[in-house]
Amino acid sequence: MGSDDAYLLTASEALAKIRAGGMTIEGYVRSLLRRIDVRDVDVGAWAYIDKDYILQQARALDKVPMSRRGPLHGMPIAVKDVIYTKDMPTAHNSPIYKDDFPKLDAASIILLRHAGALFLGNLPSTAILMSLSLAYPVNLGKTTTAEFAASYTGPASTRNPHNPARTPGGSSSGSGAAVGDFQAPVALGTQTGGSTIRPGSFNGVYSIKPTWNAVSREGLKISSLMLDTIGIFARGVDDLDLVADAFGLQDDEASAFTGIKGARFALCKTVVWTMAGEGTRHAIARAVDILRAHGAEVEEVDLPREFDDLPRWHNIVLQTEGETFFLPEHRVAKEKLSPQLVGYVDRKAGYDRRAQLKALDSISALRPKIDEIAGRYTAILTPSVIDEAPEGLEFTGDSAFCVSWSALHTPVINVPGFQGHTGMPIGVSLVAPRYRDRHLLKVAKEVGKLFEAEGGWKRNA
Amino acid sequence: MGSDDAYLLTASEALAKIRAGGMTIEGYVRSLLRRIDVRDVDVGAWAYIDKDYILQQARALDKVPMSRRGPLHGMPIAVKDVIYTKDMPTAHNSPIYKDDFPKLDAASIILLRHAGALFLGNLPSTAILMSLSLAYPVNLGKTTTAEFAASYTGPASTRNPHNPARTPGGSSSGSGAAVGDFQAPVALGTQTGGSTIRPGSFNGVYSIKPTWNAVSREGLKISSLMLDTIGIFARGVDDLDLVADAFGLQDDEASAFTGIKGARFALCKTVVWTMAGEGTRHAIARAVDILRAHGAEVEEVDLPREFDDLPRWHNIVLQTEGETFFLPEHRVAKEKLSPQLVGYVDRKAGYDRRAQLKALDSISALRPKIDEIAGRYTAILTPSVIDEAPEGLEFTGDSAFCVSWSALHTPVINVPGFQGHTGMPIGVSLVAPRYRDRHLLKVAKEVGKLFEAEGGWKRNA
Numbered sequence: 001m002g003s004d005d006a007y008l009l010t011a012s013e014a015l016a017k018i019r020a021g022g023m024t025i026e027g028y029v030r031s032l033l034r035r036i037d038v039r040d041v042d043v044g045a046w047a048y049i050d051k052d053y054i055l056q057q058a059r060a061l062d063k064v065p066m067s068r069r070g071p072l073h074g075m076p077i078a079v080k081d082v083i084y085t086k087d088m089p090t091a092h093n094s095p096i097y098k099d100d101f102p103k104l105d106a107a108s109i110i111l112l113r114h115a116g117a118l119f120l121g122n123l124p125s126t127a128i129l130m131s132l133s134l135a136y137p138v139n140l141g142k143t144t145t146a147e148f149a150a151s152y153t154g155p156a157s158t159r160n161p162h163n164p165a166r167t168p169g170g171s172s173s174g175s176g177a178a179v180g181d182f183q184a185p186v187a188l189g190t191q192t193g194g195s196t197i198r199p200g201s202f203n204g205v206y207s208i209k210p211t212w213n214a215v216s217r218e219g220l221k222i223s224s225l226m227l228d229t230i231g232i233f234a235r236g237v238d239d240l241d242l243v244a245d246a247f248g249l250q251d252d253e254a255s256a257f258t259g260i261k262g263a264r265f266a267l268c269k270t271v272v273w274t275m276a277g278e279g280t281r282h283a284i285a286r287a288v289d290i291l292r293a294h295g296a297e298v299e300e301v302d303l304p305r306e307f308d309d310l311p312r313w314h315n316i317v318l319q320t321e322g323e324t325f326f327l328p329e330h331r332v333a334k335e336k337l338s339p340q341l342v343g344y345v346d347r348k349a350g351y352d353r354r355a356q357l358k359a360l361d362s363i364s365a366l367r368p369k370i371d372e373i374a375g376r377y378t379a380i381l382t383p384s385v386i387d388e389a390p391e392g393l394e395f396t397g398d399s400a401f402c403v404s405w406s407a408l409h410t411p412v413i414n415v416p417g418f419q420g421h422t423g424m425p426i427g428v429s430l431v432a433p434r435y436r437d438r439h440l441l442k443v444a445k446e447v448g449k450l451f452e453a454e455g456g457w458k459r460n461a
Numbered sequence: 462m463g464s465d466d467a468y469l470l471t472a473s474e475a476l477a478k479i480r481a482g483g484m485t486i487e488g489y490v491r492s493l494l495r496r497i498d499v500r501d502v503d504v505g506a507w508a509y510i511d512k513d514y515i516l517q518q519a520r521a522l523d524k525v526p527m528s529r530r531g532p533l534h535g536m537p538i539a540v541k542d543v544i545y546t547k548d549m550p551t552a553h554n555s556p557i558y559k560d561d562f563p564k565l566d567a568a569s570i571i572l573l574r575h576a577g578a579l580f581l582g583n584l585p586s587t588a589i590l591m592s593l594s595l596a597y598p599v600n601l602g603k604t605t606t607a608e609f610a611a612s613y614t615g616p617a618s619t620r621n622p623h624n625p626a627r628t629p630g631g632s633s634s635g636s637g638a639a640v641g642d643f644q645a646p647v648a649l650g651t652q653t654g655g656s657t658i659r660p661g662s663f664n665g666v667y668s669i670k671p672t673w674n675a676v677s678r679e680g681l682k683i684s685s686l687m688l689d690t691i692g693i694f695a696r697g698v699d700d701l702d703l704v705a706d707a708f709g710l711q712d713d714e715a716s717a718f719t720g721i722k723g724a725r726f727a728l729c730k731t732v733v734w735t736m737a738g739e740g741t742r743h744a745i746a747r748a749v750d751i752l753r754a755h756g757a758e759v760e761e762v763d764l765p766r767e768f769d770d771l772p773r774w775h776n777i778v779l780q781t782e783g784e785t786f787f788l789p790e791h792r793v794a795k796e797k798l799s800p801q802l803v804g805y806v807d808r809k810a811g812y813d814r815r816a817q818l819k820a821l822d823s824i825s826a827l828r829p830k831i832d833e834i835a836g837r838y839t840a841i842l843t844p845s846v847i848d849e850a851p852e853g854l855e856f857t858g859d860s861a862f863c864v865s866w867s868a869l870h871t872p873v874i875n876v877p878g879f880q881g882h883t884g885m886p887i888g889v890s891l892v893a894p895r896y897r898d899r900h901l902l903k904v905a906k907e908v909g910k911l912f913e914a915e916g917g918w919k920r921n922a
């Protein structure tokens with residue numbers, strides 16, 4: 001494979017090739033830009049992209065001696081357009097913030113840039129921060145999002161790369177689509193309900209919603225403080241690991257997981273199982289069969305009845321926190337805010353602060369309980385979505401299978417490998433106790449190998 | 462009183478005078494600037510101030526017809542230098558962010574600006590946001606802070622206006638000192654441990670830490686996500702009410718409080734009472750006597766034993782969340798970060814994620830319980846500080862009496878009126894259940910009248 005097809009590589013593969021001298025960063029980035037040129041009109045994953053700037057970054061990075069490069073040096077990354085980047089505007093898919101350009105890097109962006117910026121170590125720190133505007137890794141651009149990562153309506157421009165008549169999911173629509181379509185190896189998204197796991201499933205990629213608060217959310221505009229989490233998209237678990245390293249994600253103790261054989265999975269169909277369509281039912285059944293065929297135990301586990309209220313508690317927290325966090329936009333430019341978000345501030349659903357506290361406190365009480373339950377198993381296996389990506393671009397799909405885990409703050413990874421009845425990708429989720437993110441990544445890597453090999457769906461460029 | 466002495470007014474008094482045509486905004490602001498000129502060398506409350514810009518704002522505001530002015534039109538406000546303002550740099554008292562200038566207004570700043578910006582309503586929204594860079598109310602400047610509002614070491618420049626050999630408290634040092642010294646009528650601060658209540662007490666002003674999450678923290682740099690709260694300083698409860706209105710603070714139901722006579726207060730000395738010095742013991746005793754003399758019941762209430770762990774849980778949350786939120790600065794410029802914050806990231810105290818979750822979940826379980834207990838009374842009466850402001854500027858004072866309420870997310874108001882044995886001001890705290898902020902303000906207004914009249918300390922300019 002020459003540089004021409006380099007867009008097909010995962011980030012880990014590309015970085016290894018660059019380090020081995022087999023490809024320049026500019027060559028790699030040019031391959032991605034050609035892919036974007038060909039595909040952008042059909043997919044529309046980008047809210048902001050500046051090709052000259054990307055090439056300028058790549059050429060500057062190529063000049064850095066190998067000995068002074070950080071672990072992510074030259075890794076191209078796409079960033080959901082609700083995360084502040086001081087080298088690009090951040091518009092939240094809202095006319096209120098059209099062309100807004102806060103000169104601020106989110107904490108996640110600082111960590112990523114720094115992972116490639118070792119050679120700046122001797123400069124004074126102000127200079128370091130200034131220099132970080134020049135991205136290491138390569139900041140490819142900002143990806144489309146549902147309005148404020150909160151609206152159920154997708155960005156009108158973005159289509160599922162596997163079928164342009166279908167939604168790529170949301171709210172991290174562009175991040176899921178760009179990675180699924182080989183336009184970027186890695187992307188950042190966010191999840192408040194199902195905004196990382198759902199587009200992961202719909203676009204046939206791996207996506208992780210880490211433990212809430214394990215990665216600093218500084219510089220990610222708030223939709224719901226108790227729910228929003230930075231998410232990561234990639235086409236391989238190795239790439240998720242690269243970003244997890246940069247983010248400093250670590251468990252208290254090393255994972256004892258040694259392989260699928262002898263592992264124990266809890267199948268949690270959850271209270272919303274009746275919503276599962278044929279594609280998801282098939283995917284879960286195949287997943288169970290594959291795991292068992294490779295020597296794992298899979299035990300169906302019904303969560304205690306008190307967990308049944310989680311979707312309702314989640315919705316109350318979402319709406320009542322939205323009242324607080326969208327108040328500024330409601331005051332300043334209500335007419336430019338979608339009716340859904342206006343409704344949060346106007347309390348259309350009728351939830352008052354007492355309802356909010358009841359929901360918050362009830363969810364809090366369940367968190368140590370799910371840690372205890374999940375801790376008995378290698379991982380929980382549970383649906384990511386109700387089915388393959390639905391037709392149309394307006395509605396980004398149902399997050400019914402995601403919201404409980406978002407509320408519980410557990411890490412969740414979508415593992416691709418299955419398909420729906422029209423051949424669209426479907427993934428399933430693995431869940432672990434809070435702050436067992438690295439264990440979960442380790443498990444997902446082995447599980448993913450099996451699901452991708454035997455699940456029935458093949459990723460095609 | 463002419464414009465010369467206008468700096469002595471509360472914001473409510475000044476705005477009424479301006480609305481009545483008795484004073485221009487420029488005249489008011491010039492009075493404050495003269496006060497600042499005289500006092501700044503002794504107090505050092507400002508991290509950033511641009512007098513020409515303040516006058517420019519004032520003159521522009523004076524040109525707006527009365528009929529088109531918002532409720533806070535022309536109200537000068539000082540802002541703690543950890544809250545982003547798009548018209549002024551934000552440096553967090555950290556060399557890492559020296560002269561940093563993110564072009565972003567915090568949610569709290571947008572709400573305050575908008576409260577005076579009715580006349581902009583017909584412009585397109587982008588233009589509105591751009592125009593908001595010109596402040597209504599008047600953005601007086603940025604006030605000094607402990608490093609990232611997190612370090613126990615005060616800003617070296619800032620002195621207590623009532624005695625320059627003593628600390629103004631922290632971490633909202635400049636906000637407390639500026640309001641206590643009549644350099645600003647109102648200021649924004651933050652509280653993670655005791656950073657709003659303690660400087661309120663030390664500087665002899667009212668200060669409120671609202672219910673956690675009741676005011677959007679967007680644009681306030683994160684120290685601890687589960688603890689940080691925007692705070693407000695003023696020399697009268699009417700002024701706190703003005704800002705609370707702009708922030709949209711509202712209770713589910715109107716307060717039933719009608720006056721001190723017949724009100725019921727719970728005196729909570731808390732588990733750290735043995736730390737209380739003579740000044741605080743005297744203040745609490747006087748407060749109880751005054752309330753009883755005016756017909757209130759005061760009942761001493763021991764919180765259940767499970768509340769005794771709160772100071773320890775608070776400290777664990779503070780340090781372990783600090784590990785997440787100061788990781789970017791630790792990676793980029795560890796040598797410019799104070800040893801205390803480096804220690805959070807390096808886990809000097811040895812707290813792992815399991816300890817963090819235990820602390821978070823344990824605190825969560827206590828929140829509905831304190832709501833229930835506090836809900837039985839008009840308010841809880843409890844110490845604000847261990848004693849009057851200590852000598853020296855290095856250490857900003859102990860937050861022992863504040864941290865439990867910060868962890869519990871309840872609203873707290875410091876009410877001034879008492880003094881220590883050297884004559885320095887001492888306040889006491891009133892506490893209510895979560896989201897009973899407006900009730901608490903109503904109670905504090907009546908309680909404050911009594912304490913200021915009969916508590917023994919007099920505010921002098």
